[in-house]
Amino acid sequence: MKKILAGLILAAVSLSSFADDYDKILARLNTLDQLPNTTLFSLGKNDQNRDIMGIIVGDESRAKTKHVVVGTHHGNERAAAEVPVFFAELVIQSYDPSVLYYIIPVLNISGYNVYRRGETGADGKVHDSNRDYEDACTTKQDFVLKSTALIAELIEREDVVTAVSVHGYVGTFTYPWGTEARNYATEDDAFFSEWAKKAVKINNYKIGTHGAAIYPATGAFEDWAYYKLGVWSFLLEIKSPSSDLKRDAQSLVEFFKNSPSERSLKVGQQVNCMDRILKSLGNSRP
Numbered sequence: 001m002k003k004i005l006a007g008l009i010l011a012a013v014s015l016s017s018f019a020d021d022y023d024k025i026l027a028r029l030n031t032l033d034q035l036p037n038t039t040l041f042s043l044g045k046n047d048q049n050r051d052i053m054g055i056i057v058g059d060e061s062r063a064k065t066k067h068v069v070v071g072t073h074h075g076n077e078r079a080a081a082e083v084p085v086f087f088a089e090l091v092i093q094s095y096d097p098s099v100l101y102y103i104i105p106v107l108n109i110s111g112y113n114v115y116r117r118g119e120t121g122a123d124g125k126v127h128d129s130n131r132d133y134e135d136a137c138t139t140k141q142d143f144v145l146k147s148t149a150l151i152a153e154l155i156e157r158e159d160v161v162t163a164v165s166v167h168g169y170v171g172t173f174t175y176p177w178g179t180e181a182r183n184y185a186t187e188d189d190a191f192f193s194e195w196a197k198k199a200v201k202i203n204n205y206k207i208g209t210h211g212a213a214i215y216p217a218t219g220a221f222e223d224w225a226y227y228k229l230g231v232w233s234f235l236l237e238i239k240s241p242s243s244d245l246k247r248d249a250q251s252l253v254e255f256f257k258n259s260p261s262e263r264s265l266k267v268g269q270q271v272n273c274m275d276r277i278l279k280s281l282g283n284s285r286p
């Protein structure tokens, strides 16, 4: 309890010295860091030389399975920063030493601070972070942004099994494919669907593939993690304006309870891509 109070006081004291919105996220991460089984960590420095911070819930030496929850690829989707923080609070409360979570509430710091979807790159231009990953259906330049390269490195290096990327505001919980494919069903489609159904019993979100349930887009995080590494990767689109963010976080807790302990074996499976003209349209969609 003393530790919790210390964290709250620390957060309150620093309230007056917030330089920007991301500082408020950092204060909340510092508060979580006062709780047991947590470690504050930096993913690395982004293109503005700013540390992308997250919280680890778990013990490296004991955990058998590692997962990722990453929020706010799109800086204007504000609730996408909240759900990962609520999720961290819940998994700290119901601590399971066999599992470790890397939780990063805000990947796109420059966008978050100005309520903008895109992220500023080293070239000074604004890029869509969730179109910056390697994709089975395009030959575009990948990993222009440091933030996306850094989270990709973490997932690869730490052998992450399951990942959820949090966005807003469609009210869906979806799985690959999302790229410009003729057929969105992967070889794991039945498994993805059954798993997703259990998670959305809590928030009643619509499930399906990203491409069918939302819209197709090339270069997204979720397709990359699954296609390249076999990571079980899901996209949580928080519903607005009526969503209960704590319930969304609870649905993620249930979701991870049902995670396999190993990645999918269907790595690098063939994707039935649309033709090149349609593919380039994918990058300009909202």
Ligand SMILES: [Zn+2]
Pocket: 073, 074, 077, 167, 168
């Ligand atoms: Zn988004």
